[in-house]
Amino acid sequence: MKIIDAKVIVCSPGRNFVTLKITTDDGLSGIGDATLNGRELSVASYLTDHVIPCLIGRDAHQVEDIWQYLYRGAYWRRGPVTMTAIAAVDTALWDIKAKAAGMPLYQLLGGKSRTGVMVYGHANGAGIDETVEQVLHYKKLGYKAIRAQSGVPGLEKVYGVGRGTLFYEPADSSLPSEHDWSTERYLLHTPKLFAAVREAVGPDVHLLHDVHHRLTPIEAARLGKALEPYHLFWMEDATPAENQESFRLIRQHTTTPLAVGEIFNSIWDCKDLIQHQLIDYIRTTVVHAGGITQLRRIADFAGMYQVRTGSHGATDLSPVCMGAALHFDLWVPNFGIQEYMRHTDETDAVFPHAYTFEDGFLHPGDAPGHGVDIDEALAARYPYKPAYLPVNRLAHDGTLWHW
Numbered sequence: 001m002k003i004i005d006a007k008v009i010v011c012s013p014g015r016n017f018v019t020l021k022i023t024t025d026d027g028l029s030g031i032g033d034a035t036l037n038g039r040e041l042s043v044a045s046y047l048t049d050h051v052i053p054c055l056i057g058r059d060a061h062q063v064e065d066i067w068q069y070l071y072r073g074a075y076w077r078r079g080p081v082t083m084t085a086i087a088a089v090d091t092a093l094w095d096i097k098a099k100a101a102g103m104p105l106y107q108l109l110g111g112k113s114r115t116g117v118m119v120y121g122h123a124n125g126a127g128i129d130e131t132v133e134q135v136l137h138y139k140k141l142g143y144k145a146i147r148a149q150s151g152v153p154g155l156e157k158v159y160g161v162g163r164g165t166l167f168y169e170p171a172d173s174s175l176p177s178e179h180d181w182s183t184e185r186y187l188l189h190t191p192k193l194f195a196a197v198r199e200a201v202g203p204d205v206h207l208l209h210d211v212h213h214r215l216t217p218i219e220a221a222r223l224g225k226a227l228e229p230y231h232l233f234w235m236e237d238a239t240p241a242e243n244q245e246s247f248r249l250i251r252q253h254t255t256t257p258l259a260v261g262e263i264f265n266s267i268w269d270c271k272d273l274i275q276h277q278l279i280d281y282i283r284t285t286v287v288h289a290g291g292i293t294q295l296r297r298i299a300d301f302a303g304m305y306q307v308r309t310g311s312h313g314a315t316d317l318s319p320v321c322m323g324a325a326l327h328f329d330l331w332v333p334n335f336g337i338q339e340y341m342r343h344t345d346e347t348d349a350v351f352p353h354a355y356t357f358e359d360g361f362l363h364p365g366d367a368p369g370h371g372v373d374i375d376e377a378l379a380a381r382y383p384y385k386p387a388y389l390p391v392n393r394l395a396h397d398g399t400l401w402h403w
């Protein structure tokens, strides 16, 4: 089964997406997500200029060998651009392999380990009342797990507070917009938010919160302790993780479960965090962490330390990534949860998919492959638009901070 063609499709149905499509000589084709938010064209070029020429003529069945060929063969290992490009190839090849077998991808991975994939939705509000209202709305929609983010009094724009209710799109401007930040205001506000949310929603709904790398380890420890009475499912990205050791300090002070990893791109980024049991959930996902092939290794390693998966699933991960992630989630023994932010109707129309939502769970469907396709004619009607993630500055003196 030789690869005879591969191409990159860049489109913007509501937001930018990069998709790789690989075709084989027996007429099968598969697709992979290659979207790297705010840096989309660098991956498109990496694939078109440097990867596709090396793929033509290779046996599409050799998924592992092609992964190693692109990883070791590049000489320059790791990094978000490289690993997103490898992930796109890997996802497309798994899609083809499963189609050739006539099976949904989860069957090739080892079959179902559960009846459905528990997801969490995003409740955002300008203040506590609005956020509580949104949490209750998600509960009514059937969600078993809800992430709560709210504006902070005295700060103009804060991470996680969207424009709409079901869609949250941070890459909102053709040049990076600027947000302001005050750790003290945030630390005073957030425990009040969760006291109100827990009181309103009752004990049974899982609650999550994303700190978006904004605290130092000791500040994160303070927040984790303050949130203990509201028993969160997790506190995410409490501090930047370039230094994996930082999580030890947080861990020593709080029993609030910790999640990290949406910006990781290799198993090496998670190694110390997992083997020293400094986290509870690993958020690496298909598109940014080298595809199904590497994600499976990360999950197996994590399983040895009772760390569970909680894959990133924001709107900048296309439905192609979501489809592949759901097959992975249905199989992976140490599954925790899957993030789910609804895409816009335009995005859903460009990427017809077999996955469905019911009562707080997603189901990948039983179509052969990963079950997601791209309507190329429709995609061509939505050309690429430059869009950047914001940056963050300290409110009192303008120092550039973590966004």
Ligand SMILES: O=C(O)[C@@H](O)[C@@H](O)[C@H](O)[C@H](O)CO
Residues within 6 Å of the ligand: 037, 170, 210, 212, 262, 312, 313, 314, 315, 316, 339, 389
């Ligand atoms: O947890 C999350 O989903 C976030 O942290 C994302 O919204 C993130 O900001 C974007 O995916 C960045 O591309």
Ligand SMILES: [Mg+2]
Residues within 6 Å of the ligand: 210, 212, 236, 237, 262
């Ligand atoms: Mg996050």
